[in-house]
């Protein structure tokens with residue numbers, strides 16, 4: 186802990202350009218995911234309505250997506266709307282849905298410019314038709330891009346994803362497509378929404394909350410977790426680089442001892 190704090194303190198004196206040069210391009214997280222939390226509290230602190238926080242949050246998404254694509258992060262999943270978020274007041278939910286459409290309208294050109302391939306996880310069929318139409322358009326128009334995969338988690342819940350996978354597996358077993366004895370972690374992963382994504386290496390959560398809120402439960406098994414006090418609308422490229430540097434400074438043991446890992 187003290188070590189981490191010292192490292193972050195050192196970074197405080199560096200410029201963003203200097204921080205960028207410290208990132209090891211060969212050890213970037215293969216798949217990074219962000220729980221973008223704190224929009225409402227950011228707005229409340231400023232005496233603004235919650236939606237003002239979501240609006241500012243969308244600008245931060247632009248900044249972070251651009252930075253990740255330029256760094257060469259292979260895959261980025263952003264938790265934009267959870268299955269539980271449907272329980273929020275209807276006006277906030279509909280604002281978030283219209284913001285999603287606005288985001289896709291505005292950002293499709295960035296995705297094309299940065300060679301980003303757009304994808305989603307979660308139940309897109311739950312979303313309003315206008316948002317769905319833009320999702321389909323963004324997917325179709327970026328399908329052949331070979332750069333970063335930008336994956337939005339929309340109406341996403343980890344438990345539901347696992348249950349849906351279990352149902353499909355049960356159906357495939359019933360029809361004889363797979364044998365119960367053949368079911369292993371790899372096969373199971375192939376039934377999840379993230380089946381085409383690389384292994385999840387780093388999860389960042391903003392706003393000081395230290396919980397996973399039903400995000401990527403299966404995929405998180407051996408991911409590194411990074412929590413920051415910054416509210417999402419205040420999160421910057423600097424914060425992103427510091428999180429990645431923190432990740433690169435960790436020893437991932439996957440159950441082994443440090444000695445076994447050697448040098």
Ligand code: IPE
Pocket residue numbers: 221222223224225226227265266270281392417
């Ligand atoms: C995250 O910010 C955005 C979504 C969940 C859609 P919040 O809206 O949860 O903001 P807080 O946590 O209430 O501050």
Ligand code: IPE
Pocket residue numbers: 220221222223264265266267269270394396398
């Ligand atoms: C998690 O944030 C979901 C998203 C960021 C989309 P929440 O604000 O919904 O999570 P809780 O309610 O604090 O667990």
Ligand code: MG
Pocket residue numbers: 222223224
């Ligand atoms: Mg929240």
